[in-house]
Amino acid sequence: xxxxxxxxxxxxxxPTMGALHEGHLSLVRRARGENGFVAVSIFVNPLQxxxxxxxxxxxxxxxxxxxxxxxxxxxxxxxxEAAEFYPPDFSTAVEVGAVTEGGEGAMRSGHFRGVATVxxxxxxxxxxxxxxxGRKDLQQVAxxxxxxxxxxxxxxxxxxxxxxxxxxxALSSRNAYLSAEERALAASLPRALFAAxxxxxxxxxxARALEAETRRRLEEEGLTVDYVEVVDPDSMxxxxxxxxxxxxxxxxxxxxxxxxxxxxxxVSTSPER
Ligand code: AMP
Numbered sequence: 216x217x218x219x220x221x222x223x224x225x226x227x228x229x230p231t232m233g234a235l236h237e238g239h240l241s242l243v244r245r246a247r248g249e250n251g252f253v254a255v256s257i258f259v260n261p262l263q264x265x266x267x268x269x270x271x272x273x274x275x276x277x278x279x280x281x282x283x284x285x286x287x288x289x290x291x292x293x294x295x296e297a298a299e300f301y302p303p304d305f306s307t308a309v310e311v312g313a314v315t316e317g318g319e320g321a322m323r324s325g326h327f328r329g330v331a332t333v334x335x336x337x338x339x340x341x342x343x344x345x346x347x348x349g350r351k352d353l354q355q356v357a358x359x360x361x362x363x364x365x366x367x368x369x370x371x372x373x374x375x376x377x378x379x380x381x382x383x384x385a386l387s388s389r390n391a392y393l394s395a396e397e398r399a400l401a402a403s404l405p406r407a408l409f410a411a412x413x414x415x416x417x418x419x420x421x422a423r424a425l426e427a428e429t430r431r432r433l434e435e436e437g438l439t440v441d442y443v444e445v446v447d448p449d450s451m452x453x454x455x456x457x458x459x460x461x462x463x464x465x466x467x468x469x470x471x472x473x474x475x476x477x478x479x480x481x482v483s484t485s486p487e488r
Contacts (some may be wrong), residue, residue, distance in 0.1 A: 224251025225464030228343030234388035
């Protein structure tokens with residue numbers, strides 16, 4: 216990496232937790248297209264998992280991931296060891312304010328502290344010119360952007376669109392937990408979000424009404440709803456009006472698996488799907 220920097224090549228960085236799928240690979244491809252050197256990390260970051268969450272059973276398949284990354288032309292695979300990355304006396308955290316309070320932050324106490332801390336550490340170690348994150352984790356993007364601005368990280372934050380299965384389900388390493396029946400049920404989440412987006416785009420923009428209707432629809436289809444929220448995607452503040460540029464974000468549980476997804480209300484009144 217030093218050589219690349221010395222040659223004046225820009226460094227693109229894609230942090231992941233592995234079990235790579237097309238969502239991750241789309242970010243790697245974008246980084247490959249925009250930088251001279253591409254670094255990818257795989258690290259199942261213990262700091263961002265709460266007690267009782269799926270840290271121990273999170274899918275790990277580094278060898279397969281390495282093959283995929285080689286095919287995409289990544290230059291460096293960074294695989295930190297948790298014990299080295301966080302020595303026993305590690306005691307610093309990055310706390311990002313308001314943007315972490317609602318949505319996932321409200322449901323998963325300490326999650327974004329863990330995310331911001333690991334990403335800050337990565338940014339200082341890798342010193343990327345650009346770092347790539349997926350829109351699927353909408354609030355994570357808002358948190359990283361806020362942190363990078365507030366702490367003057369000289370890195371461009373690039374956001375890749377959510378990659379979906381043909382039935383609309385957003386690719387996620389956690390989809391591996393779903394039984395066939397649960398996987399079929401999971402398609403209700405994007406369906407309900409697309410419907411809400413289309414309704415907003417067609418003028419039905421009352422955010423509370425949209426949230427309530429989306430929640431009811433998801434519950435009717437058998438999902439347990441953690442939240443449905445119309446928010447500003449930069450500040451993550453709840454909005455009254457689901458106007459163009461607003462995000463509709465939701466988290467549901469299908470059996471024991473928690474899924475998140477979001478859509479943006481488009482500027483045009485003819486939604487793309
Ligand atoms: P993860 O391994 O889940 O931490 O994800 C690593 C990066 O890939 C994050 O920036 C995610 O937002 C992004 N990502 C995960 N799933 C998708 C998807 N379906 N489409 C686009 N980006 C994704």
